[in-house]
Amino acid sequence: MEKKKWRTAISWHFDGEAYVRGYNLAELIGNLTFTEAIYLVLKGELPTNRERKMLDGIFVAMVEHSIAPPSVIAARAVASGGNSLHVGVGAGVLAFGDAHGGALEGAMRFYQENADRDVEEVVREYLENGKRIPGFGHRYYKDYDPRSKRICELAKEIGYFGKYCRFAQQVEEWIEKIKGKKLVMNVDGSIGAVLSEMGFDWRMGKGFFIIGRVPGLVAHVYEELVMEKPFSKRLDEEKEVEYLGEKPKKLPDSFKNRRL
Ligand SMILES: CC(C)(COP(=O)(O)OP(=O)(O)OC[C@H]1O[C@@H](n2cnc3c(N)ncnc32)[C@H](O)[C@@H]1OP(=O)(O)O)[C@@H](O)C(=O)NCCC(=O)NCCS
Numbered sequence: 001m002e003k004k005k006w007r008t009a010i011s012w013h014f015d016g017e018a019y020v021r022g023y024n025l026a027e028l029i030g031n032l033t034f035t036e037a038i039y040l041v042l043k044g045e046l047p048t049n050r051e052r053k054m055l056d057g058i059f060v061a062m063v064e065h066s067i068a069p070p071s072v073i074a075a076r077a078v079a080s081g082g083n084s085l086h087v088g089v090g091a092g093v094l095a096f097g098d099a100h101g102g103a104l105e106g107a108m109r110f111y112q113e114n115a116d117r118d119v120e121e122v123v124r125e126y127l128e129n130g131k132r133i134p135g136f137g138h139r140y141y142k143d144y145d146p147r148s149k150r151i152c153e154l155a156k157e158i159g160y161f162g163k164y165c166r167f168a169q170q171v172e173e174w175i176e177k178i179k180g181k182k183l184v185m186n187v188d189g190s191i192g193a194v195l196s197e198m199g200f201d202w203r204m205g206k207g208f209f210i211i212g213r214v215p216g217l218v219a220h221v222y223e224e225l226v227m228e229k230p231f232s233k234r235l236d237e238e239k240e241v242e243y244l245g246e247k248p249k250k251l252p253d254s255f256k257n258r259r260l
Pocket residue numbers: 098099100101103127131132133134135136137138139183186187188189
């Protein structure tokens with residue numbers, strides 16, 4: 001058969017109806033939870049109850065985490081510029097990077113590439129080269145991240161606390177031993193370990209954060225649009241900004257009255 005330009009194994013139409021990963025979409029409605037449908041579309045198969053329960057917990061852990069993070073600042077600032085909901089939410093998603101949200105992908109990659117190595121050696125390699133270990137450290141949580149605590153408990157309860165989770169816990173311990181300072185396993189660190197236990201490829205990591213956090217971004221942009229005046233996200237230069245530039249100075253005469 002001739003190889004066509006585009007290829008997909010995700011969904012197709014048969015006899016006028018849509019099929020997702022081989023299942024009739026209409027039949028899935030009312031029979032699958034949203035999380036089960038997400039699992040099906042991402043993994044290509046129906047989840048077991050355990051898989052659904054774990055993934056449900058993961059999405060709940062990621063759904064929202066205050067007005068403070070860069071993605072919410074970006075989303076609300078863009079909305080306050082007079083843009084519609086999808087533009088603000090898109091701006092929030094674009095703010096996900098290595099330090100926020102994208103750390104989930106980094107953590108999954110870190111575990112999947114290193115979990116069979118000696119943990120002390122791996123941690124030393126990062127710290128001695130001034131490299132940040134994705135999934136560890138937090139601006140607000142300094143003792144423990146309550147989301148990670150609960151994710152690890154849930155993983156233990158339903159049998160997902162395996163080699164990646166143990167490795168993650170040891171990384172946290174070794175960072176403290178070597179650095180003399182605790183850098184908590186944050187939500188990306190714990191979720192990255194559990195998603196690795198569930199067999200997800202690290203290259204899908206950012207996708208999980210996007211799926212989990214978009215509801216929070218929608219709520220924030222909606223709130224900005226209905227509760228605040230346009231342009232509300234303008235900084236007060238005097239109160240909020242430190243000016244580090246030049247004092248006012250004269251433009252040289254040679255730049256004035258020129259024919260350009
Ligand atoms: C989240 C983060 C930005 C918080 O940074 P922070 O508030 O500046 O961190 P702290 O003040 O607690 O710690 C700063 C010190 O720890 C180090 N550090 C912080 N996170 C580190 C990490 N993940 N790996 C190695 N070292 C780290 C810093 O280099 C700094 O070292 P120094 O004191 O020797 O200069 C940071 O921990 C980080 O980049 N983590 C990795 C990315 C990540 O997991 N992000 C998801 C957050 S939910």
